[in-house]
Amino acid sequence: MSVAQPSVLPFVAAQPLVDHHCHGVLRAGGDLAGLLNEADGAAVADGMAFDSLAGLAFRRWCPPLLGLESHASIEDYAERRAGLDPAEVNRRFLDACGLRALCVDTGYAPGGLLSPAETAGFAGAAAFEIVRLEQVAESLAGTGVSAAAFPDAYRAALSERVAGHGGSGVSVAGLKSIAAYRVGLDLDGRRPADAEVVAAVSRWLGGRYDAGDDGHGGYKGDGGDEGGDGGTGEGGRVPRLADEVLHRFVIWCGADLGLPIQFHVGYGDRDVDLHRCNPLLLTGLLRALEPTGAPVMLLHNYPYHREAGYLAQVFPLVYADLGLATHNAGARATALLAEALEMVPLRKFLFSSDAFGLPELYYLGTLLFRRALSSFLAGRLDDGDMGLADAERVTRLIGAENALRAYRLDG
Incomplete structure (x- = not known):
């Protein structure tokens, strides 16, 4: 099924996309209003989500x-929609996206969510996994590991998880931090010593509680999944990792493995304190991480997409995208993409849908991205700012090649 539209440049319409941050789709059903944006409860009642x-x-x-x-x-x-076979609904929308590969965040996998391979299968695309750093820590905590043993045990557990043991059955392409939701992005750049980690784990495991669902009953972006998907400890209680030292520790452990590390930035559900999610708060940590060689992927970024572009300009291993802000902006996605590209090197910007649950979100993410990129490039061509060969090369870079290079998906 073609994704081309009359207003989309042919080479943009034909470009196979690498979605470097997304989630699985539901096997069947799904709350259309509840999954369309980051609102929940009364904020999406009476069809309010669709009046946007x-x-x-x-x-x-x-x-x-x-x-x-x-x-x-x-x-x-x-x-x-309800009258069609759910698999047919998934197939129609995902097949229309023109995807080459999906890097699927498996940090939250409620019942009924398809695996990375199953989701990618509907799109005819390759599947890769993104491992959630905090999920590995919470699962490890549920095993009863002692605080003293935790640093070495976590390093071993993360290495094993990256190797694919106990994972989704597809290759791991990268890691992800949700520090933005738990403690904000104002993280000290210093690598914590093991003694600091042991003390932090003692505090953390000494305050076990039922993490619930972070204030709402369903997935909303990166927020609703942050509490209860780790391991289970005493009495069914799961410790929710929300300690600045431990977030730094798991990030440094990930950097030591050399894999790209994704950071949630900016826009999310109401569990996030948005003013603490400005990527500029990561500046000290980015300086410290640079010698490790691990790429840093700034996700979503709205309303801080210009700040993210600046960081991608001045730090050689930092990349940026727009993520779910693209489909949330609707017809304004074109303007949003133009703002995001003001500073960022065109070799450092990636495509992401951050789609979850509904196959329609994959479709909207890819379609609105193609339309926005096409409009941006057409304007540059009309103004003589670039030649046709440049526009085609930029399309390849942003649509696929930047992600293939950063995640080493072809190597």
């Missing part, structure tokens, strides 16, 4: 794939 640019984009672009006219009502859309 994201909702308008959904109703413009998604209905035709189910045989409806653009702008069909959400009620008619939901009825038609």
